[in-house]
Amino acid sequence: MMMILLLILLLSFFHVTMIDYLYNNPTYYQLDAYTYESDDFRSMRLGNLIAESGPLDYDLLTSLMIEHNYDLTDVKDTACHTDRLLAVKPAEYRKLKQAYETVLGDLKFFPIPDNTNAASPPVTFENGWMDKRTYGGERGHEGCDIMGTERPRGYYPVVSMSDGIVEKVGWLEKGGWRIGIRAPGGAYLYYAHLYGYSRQWQEGDAVKAGELLGFMGDTGYSTVEGTTGNFEVHLHVGIYMKTDHEDEMSLNPYWVLKYLQKYRLKYSY
Structure with missing residues (x-):
């Protein structure tokens, strides 16, 4: 009996000592130093290692992000x-x-399908997170722009990245014709500057991943509905999530889109 009690005490001491060591080891301190609401998390720097991988292992992703200071670039x-x-x-x-x-977790498709017509130029996008914007007051760019190279407004189809429910639809001064979809897990996916919709969407409509939402355009930057031509044709993608302290928090979609590039539907347009 005494041997068992001694063994329990030794194991308890070892456990506490190990936890103290890990807690004070700078390699693992990032777990306390940052939270999921920090700028480091919001930047979503998944890196090519994750972006080019198959289905995500979320324990692996979480551990890597903590150990590499939220930057897997x-x-x-x-x-x-x-x-x-x-x-x-x-x-x-x-x-x-x-x-x-x-x-x-709910994302299934890149928002611009692959064109089976080889003569059509590809779309492009860069990491423009928090780039300066001045229309309506100086601010940071809370999204990623997918540019429609060498094709006019209304040419590129835009599909839903996830299943979900239409939460917002219609005209916004900065976003033009837009549609906002709440994914099942809670993320809010925002598609802006559309030239037109695939149908007359209503708030509360159910959407399937890969379903046609509308077409890439250049609408917005005006209080007048239907205004076009104030910037180049592109799709603005925004990603938001609810937190403990804010209604919605924006995240950088760039690396998310890099990850989704391998999941593209095939369209002919």
């Missing part, structure tokens, strides 16, 4: 310490993992 291997990170702050770890699942 130059990371080339998946070495991480998930069990040890979970031992330090399990609640915070799981909350961060859930945040990644909320943003990425």
Whole structure:
């Protein structure tokens, strides 16, 4: 009996000592130093390692992000310490993992389908997160623009990245003709500057992933509905999620779109 009690005491001491070590080890301190509402999380720097992978392993993604200070841009291997990170702050770890699942878990398709007509030029996009915008007051660009190269407004189809429910639709001064869809997991997906809709969408309509929403355009930057031509033809993609302290928080869609590029529907247009 005494031997069993001694063994329990030794194991308890070892466990506490290990947790103290991990908690004070700078490699793992990022779990406390950052939260899923930080600018580091919002930047969503998944990196090519994740963007070019298959279906996501959210424990792996969460662990890698913590260990690499929320930036996988130059990371080339998946070495991480998930069990040890979970031992330090399990609640915070799981909350961060859930945040990644909320943003990425429902996404199935890149919003611009592949054109089976080889003569059509591809679309392009760059990381323009928080670039300066001045219309309606100086602000940061909370989205990613997919540019429709060498084709007019109304040419490129726009499909839904996820299943969901139409939450907002119609004209916005800055966004032009837009549609906002709430995915099942809670992310809000915003498609702006459309030239037209595929049908007369109403708030509350159900949408399937891959369903045609409308067509890429250049509408907006005006209080007059239907205004076009104030900028180049493109699709503005925005991603938002609810947090404990704000109604909605924007995230950088760039790396998310990089990840979705391998999931493109085939259209002829």
